[in-house]
Amino acid sequence: MKCVLVTGATGFIGRAVCTALDGNAHVRATSRTVSADGPWDEAVRADLARPLDGALVDGVDAILHCAGVAHAHGVALDDDAYFLAGNVAGARRVCEAAAAAGVARVVLASSVSVLGDGGPHAVEEDAVPAPSTAYARSKLASEQFLLSVVAEPVVLRFPLVYGPGLPGNLARMIDAVARRRFPPVPEVHNRRSMIHVQDAARAMVLAASESRAAGGTFTVTDGRTYSTHEIYRWILRAMGREAPRVTPPLFLFGALAGVGDVAGRLLHRRAPFDGDAYRKLFGSAEFRSARFPTLGFAPEWDLERAMPAVVAARESGAG
Numbered sequence: 001m002k003c004v005l006v007t008g009a010t011g012f013i014g015r016a017v018c019t020a021l022d023g024n025a026h027v028r029a030t031s032r033t034v035s036a037d038g039p040w041d042e043a044v045r046a047d048l049a050r051p052l053d054g055a056l057v058d059g060v061d062a063i064l065h066c067a068g069v070a071h072a073h074g075v076a077l078d079d080d081a082y083f084l085a086g087n088v089a090g091a092r093r094v095c096e097a098a099a100a101a102g103v104a105r106v107v108l109a110s111s112v113s114v115l116g117d118g119g120p121h122a123v124e125e126d127a128v129p130a131p132s133t134a135y136a137r138s139k140l141a142s143e144q145f146l147l148s149v150v151a152e153p154v155v156l157r158f159p160l161v162y163g164p165g166l167p168g169n170l171a172r173m174i175d176a177v178a179r180r181r182f183p184p185v186p187e188v189h190n191r192r193s194m195i196h197v198q199d200a201a202r203a204m205v206l207a208a209s210e211s212r213a214a215g216g217t218f219t220v221t222d223g224r225t226y227s228t229h230e231i232y233r234w235i236l237r238a239m240g241r242e243a244p245r246v247t248p249p250l251f252l253f254g255a256l257a258g259v260g261d262v263a264g265r266l267l268h269r270r271a272p273f274d275g276d277a278y279r280k281l282f283g284s285a286e287f288r289s290a291r292f293p294t295l296g297f298a299p300e301w302d303l304e305r306a307m308p309a310v311v312a313a314r315e316s317g318a319g
Helices: 012-021 080-101 134-149 168-178 197-209 228-238 250-267 275-282 303-316
Strands: 003-007 026-031 042-045 062-065 105-111 152-158 160-162 192-196 217-219
Touching: 003 012, 012 026, 012 197, 062 080, 062 197, 080 105, 080 134, 105 134, 105 197, 134 152, 152 197, 160 168, 160 197, 160 303, 168 228, 168 275, 168 303, 192 197, 192 303, 228 303, 250 275
Parallel strands: 003 026, 003 062, 026 042, 062 105, 105 152, 152 217, 160 192
Antiparallel strands: none
C-alpha cells in the first residue's frame, strides 16, 4: 500500500491505526478536527455528515474507516436517528466515494454488539446478527452497506477496546474507583472479551493489506476473557490500593440499575448507571475469534498487563 486514508483519525482507534501505519504507507488522516500535528503524513478536514470531496480519496489504495459515534452519555440507547446519522450516513458516504474512485479495499471498524449482548455461552463468529441497541443496529447497517457497495470489503468486529485514552464504561469505572465512589465489586465470574487499542489497530492494518481478508467479516479479540472482579482488583493494584475484604451483594447493583432505567425513561436520557451499564459490568459477553488469527494476527496485549498504563493515563488527565 502506498497511500491509506484513515477516517476518524483523531479518535481512540483511528489515531492508533495511524500510528500502526507509520512507515508502512503514506497516511492521509481525516476527521472534523484533524490538524497537521499527529502520526500522519497528510491531514484533511472532512465532515462525513456532508458529501465528500472526491479529492479526499484520490490516489488512495485503501480506506480504514474508524469514524463514527459509540459512547454517547446522555443519549438514549434506542435513539436510532442519532446513531444512524453518526454511523450509517458516514459509512455510506465513504463507501460511495471509494466505489466512485475505484478504491477496492475498505476496512470497517465495527462492533461485536451486532451479534447481541452476549450471555452465558460464547458467541460464535458466524452467529446470526441480533443487535439490541440503536448503536448496534447502526453498525450492522454500516456493515451491510459496505459489503454491498465496495469491491473488497473487510469488516472487523471489536469488543470493548482498552488502552491509554480509552472512553466509555471502563474509563468511568476507573474514574469512580479513583474517587472512591465505586462500591467494592463482589466476586462474580462473568466473562467479557476485549482487545487492546494497539492490537485493534494492527488488525486494521493487516486487514487492509492481506488479500485473504477481502470480503470477510471477522471478530477480533485479544483471546482472553475477563471478569468484573478481576478488572476491579487490577485497577486497585495499579493505584497502589488493596482490594476490600467485604463487598456488597450483587443484587444492590441491580437495584441501582433499575433506578437508573426508571430515571432514563422519565428524563428521556441515559442515567449514569442503568441496566445497560449493569449488563456491561456484570454480564458475560464472550465472543469467539477463530478466523482472523489464521491470517497471521496474534494479539500482543492483555488487560492485566495494560492496566497500569491505562490507570496512569486516566490519573494524569491524558485519557
